[in-house]
Amino acid sequence: MYLIHVLVVLSVTWLVDGQPGKCDQTPAQATVLEPAEDKGIFHLEIQNALIKDDKTYYTPDQTYVLTIYTTIPSRPFRWFMITAEDPDVDKNVFEFSHKNIDVGTLKTLDIDKSRYSETCSSSIENADNSDKTSVEIHWVSPKHSMKNQTVRIRAMVAENNEVWYTGDNLTVVLHKNTEKSPDSPPYLPVKVCNLCSEARYEVIFTGKWSRVAHPRHYPSKPDENGYSHMVGASHAYNYTLWQQGASASEGLQMLAEETDGYLMERAIIADMAERTGTRTLIRGKRRHHPFMSEPSHSLFRVDRFHHLFSIAVGMRPSPDWFLGTSKFELCTKDGWLEESEIPLYPWDAGTMDGVSYESRKTVSTPKDNVGRVEVGSFNKDSPFYQMNLNDLKPFAMLKVRRIDVFPLIGADCSEDEEIETEKEDEAEQETEDQNEEDDEEDPEEPVAAESRIIPKPICPIGEWAPWSPCSTSDGNCGTGFRTRTRERVDRNLFYDYQDNPQAQPLSSNCEGDPDAKLIEYRNCFVDCY
Template sequence: MYNTLLLLLIIPTLTSGQPGKCDQTPPQATVLTPSENKGIYTMTIDMKSKNQNIYRPDQTYVLIVTSNDVKRPFKWFMITVEDPEVDNSSYEFDHRSVDVGSLKTLDTNRQSRYSERCYNSVENTDNTDKYRVEIHWVSPKQSDKKQRVRLRAMVAENSEVWYVGENLTIELGKDTTKPLDSPPFPPVDSCNLCSEARYEVIFKGHWSRMSHPRNYPIKPDNNGYSHLVGASHSYKYILWQEGDKASPGLKKLAEQRDISVIEREIINAMSVHNGTRTLIRGKRRDHPYMFEPSHSLFRVDRIHHLFSLVIAMKPSPDWFLGVTRFELCTELGWLESHELPLYPWDAGTMDGISYESATSSTQPVDTVDRVAVGSFDKESPFYQMNLNDLKPFGHLQVRRLDVYPLVGDDCVEGINEHEGSQEQEAGSENVEEVIEEPLIQAIKQDPSLQEDNCALSEWSEWSKCAPDTGYCGMGTQLRSRYRNDRKVYFETYQDQEDFQDGYKSQANMAANCRQKQDGALIESQNCFVDCL
């Protein structure tokens, strides 16, 4: 009987303050009406932006409550974050049903604690005189585009004088502008351009002790970027995307800088009518050559008018740079050029707070998301840092080299394209002189091939010798041919460094042809690369 009675007394105390609007009246107050605040006490928020009335999702902001009179300290305070719509809701409105972010107390600041009276609130821990209190607010990670948030503070000088309302309330709307690393145009499901285009993409890394000094790796000689890897692809194809779980290929790339699996995923998705068209591959850059650019060339068409790519960082738990679903087809024709900054993403497969921290597999596996910018762990390179403060880890530049009209293609454009390959000829020639890229494979429609003719084509030239391990030693060369009933074939571009998976992908494509016992479609032979 005694235990039952005690339980009944405790439960209302801990939960009665949860639903509805938080009552910030100090428990010690003998006067239940707040006094008029004439600017003595204020709450401000450090937005680090020109617009002080908006917040960016999943960012850390500093709330500062101050006394502007050296003779008027405050003893008690309370700060609450809530949905402004709570004013129009019933008493039973539950704050937990709406994401308004969260308040965080600082390890070095023992003046505050999480409130037991109200949900998503912090309050004082003692009765000492205070002139300034700082609290961190982490904005909502995901919220409706129209989501607004209200931050309210209460300060009390004593049991008879306390303040709320004006100067102690901040209301913010969500920033709907695109992040700095967003592509310039949203993806479109249909591209009506009667042409194809050839592009160059260049990655330049900027990660260094000077630009990102906090917890920079102790042994920078081990630092590096993986190969740049990606694809030009159709609207429905997704290489990676925020909020999705990482594919096995992205997992292996982000954790080990190994591109073999993600390349195979891209090659297996090659299709004339959907999926991927060109495999993008750029050189791997290790210390001390991390700031040298990595190049690749690729093609796009009316079906495959987007591209996505990734670059892993070493050392890191599972962090990578990249862009996803970059749209190149615009109302004015193929995009001419664009440059955008790159910031780290987290593949969600490994736990680890810093570049060199001990890691373990994330259980359960999380989704792809931004790295923990604004982390409250001091070992994090992004400790209490806003994304606006973070310098880019690299830049990605994409520029159009050529446009190829589709002669005889039955299509109607919405506009006239005044794009020609001549305008880029000089630049293209210069590019070819300086770029030493891999053999990149891309599929293309070939209307001249007949379905009923299953004869084999002539063998291609042998590919360059690709070492089995490392950069020299024993390796393998490949050559291939195709059955003429296939309606697709592979274009080969000399792009960056020796590459053979494109040849191997022809074997995958050939599986779609009806089976005939008339010889192999791909052959290999041993070779050797001198270790100079």
Template sequence: MYLKCLIILLSYVAHGSTLVSKCDQTPPLSDGTPPSIDKGLFHLVIEHAAMRDDKIFYTPDQTYVLTINAANSSRPFRWFMITAEDPAVDNSVFEVSRKVVDVGSLKTLDDDSKSRYSERCASTVENIDSSDKTWVEIHWVSPKQSSPQQQIRIRAMVAENREVWYTGDNLTILLNMEDSKRKDSPPLPVREVCTLCSEARYEIIFKGQWSRVAHPRYYPNKPDENGYSHLIGASHGNNFTMWQQGAKATKGLQLLAEEADVSVMEREIIDAMVYPEGTRTLIRGKRRHHPYMSLPSQALFRTDRIHHMFSVAVAMRPSPDWFLGIYKFELCNETEWLDEFEIPLYPWDAGTMDGVSYESPRSMSQPGDNIERVEVGSFNRKSPFYQLNLNDLQPFAKLQVRRLDVYPLIDVDCSKNGEEESESMDIQEDAPQEPIVGETKQKLDAMERCDVGVWGEWSPCFPREGVCGPGSRTRIRSKRNLFETESENKQEEESTGSCPKVTTEPLIQNENCFINCF
């Protein structure tokens, strides 16, 4: 029988499976005595978790503080264990599973002399010595991703001596995954297809709220150097990603987050205007520096059934590579464009520079990390977010989006669904292509000499510092469709007087300007 079990066990290990069993929390020096009746002498407590209807909820990728407290200081404990586990391990002595449930991780404090990671059980912390204790603290970091029905159990054991030890309800916490949206989640899910037969014009307002009062821990020593970069973003379709959690930062986002420079990101947005379902409107708002950081930064943009979402970013100075923003904010609903919404913003880490605080010495991350939230709930005492849960952190800004106008599409057949359009495109792609010769080649050669549009209007003047004084303004033009007719190109030549000779002509221009301070 023993040999048979061993063969089965080796078979599962060979195929990459994992044995999952319930942690035996019996004290290592126990004489075999079963646990005593739990009389409430010791309690396991979790901080920052939400409670509703007698249930406790956790939010993914958050830090929670766990403590074991003795109700009476005259009854200390010597040994303890704390285990994070899947409640399903109770179903059998051990369970063979190809996929271990992520139950998060338990973390000891840097200066903690009471606890260590257990070698007996996974996801378990235990005592270092047998000295008397009336209180012990560790951290639990919830899993980054959980299924909606996921439950996690935190179970503790406390031992006064070899004969007297406790487990039970007062030392057990059952956690349910929070099913409500995070405070900084957009109201609508991202849609693959927007069926609205209209366009919309929106106003976006960025309102800074980073201050010594709201964020006192390690607030920069020289607040006069504090500031936000220009608000930069785009309305776009499904084929454009300005930035996204879990992805690598583009060159534009890297320069924005590290140097508060929007120039490369502007280029990325403008270049994407020629892509199907790329970008439509370049969003650009004023930058704000101390003491005007609370003043709003505003911009206008348009959306349509192709470009039905927007993304924006604002760099924070000083910081290693932190920024605020939102990505793929959907504006298209089943029946109408979103009317109005306000969303709080919290810092993101571009993953390109190391640093734990606003004024940390910066060094390049090797290798570069993905874009993630700044380490809220950090275990580093030098961090402004030490032991802070996202639910307890004050927002660093608020972003308001407000619909101004809706324009019905005229002479446009909106009855076609995405499937019909896709089939039509497939037919065109499968059709045999004629060689480019003779007159056809001449037309394409002519269009190559005129493949950019006319200049748009100049943007408002954006001051380099504060709200007035010298600044700069921008105007842009888009690349032309290479399949426009020769007559259209000739018409543009007549209206503009000249046509660029090469495709490398600039698509954006900047010039100096001045805003009167009186």
């Protein structure tokens, strides 16, 4: 009865989703059930992994080459097995949970020599009995969503049915590399910016996509290649233009699929607000072959409410790929960021299926979230076939530099924090008073003038400025839109800095009417000649 119970437990454990227990790598043909002493003849090696402080690190969602080889050519191996597993699998079945463990994916390259194991999960084994001096297997590391997952790659090689090996020389333990990817902004977004000033910035997008830098499956008609307008905004912490792992907006979908930023620009303008949403529309020139390497510029403003910026640039041709950065933080503890430059690599909007620049477009069903273009793809039609992100050359460079800083003269930037402090102090005082039976405070005593919170008056709204010239999606002719703005008399919140770069904002001595509309837009048309 006890034996039956144990077998049932092991059977149930074997069927649990994820890593189903420690793989027994004993060769099926072995007549000796214990491995021979590991004398360092056979090795397991991983390429492109980061080695630091005697530890090996992997970058999430990347492809790595695993090689099993012999150091003595006259000592080949006949059989092998390689397994990706969580090191905690060494614990017994009652201590180790197999559920939702991502150990990456092993990929077999030569179906004549290797195959996926039918006895062990996440394992590849020999497909024939020939002598081998080396075998290459690819491993795709766990997704970004996995938190600090450690993975052990364990191999077995057998010279014959009596001599087979495992051990340290055939085992690699990999830890998740928590360092930022090369295209990450230098600072993480912060909820509150305490800088009592505003700043003006220039953002410069310089294309690097070329046949020389990216030769694999480069478009067959390069004269039709191009980037869309650079479209973006300076914005608040709670605003998202686009984000990895989130669904693409209609504006991002149009930009990525059609290199048309019209909807995205309208959405940015509609979300402009004094303390939330967006502040400045970022718009740079579109670039086509042969001028794709020429920079695209734009100016924008930031303040302590709108202290981040995001941009996106569509690529043509592509299924739904784009370049850009999301929630780039400019507010630092040392002041407004002076200058920074990051490389840009393609992102996938998740709305169209396609593996290459010129793939036939089909709608993704269901719609995927925004993610990195499949670098390390095992599809030979992909420009990123079996490639590591560290080996991929940038498709563009994005540079942001600070031009001016404008102190907010007369503005009390710490006012909100002081009010919160006063409220906390009052709540603490009330708690103490409840514990005291004799309260000597005179209830009729007047409140000190400096402790009163006097509401600010409403700013008057100025007249509407003239309508802007008609702006079309391709910069030439056709349907477009024009905008006009008006301002609060006391604060130049949405001034057109590109037309008047010397303009400086006044101090804020009054509150804005939250229902007042500061920007309007309407459709227009430019004749094609």
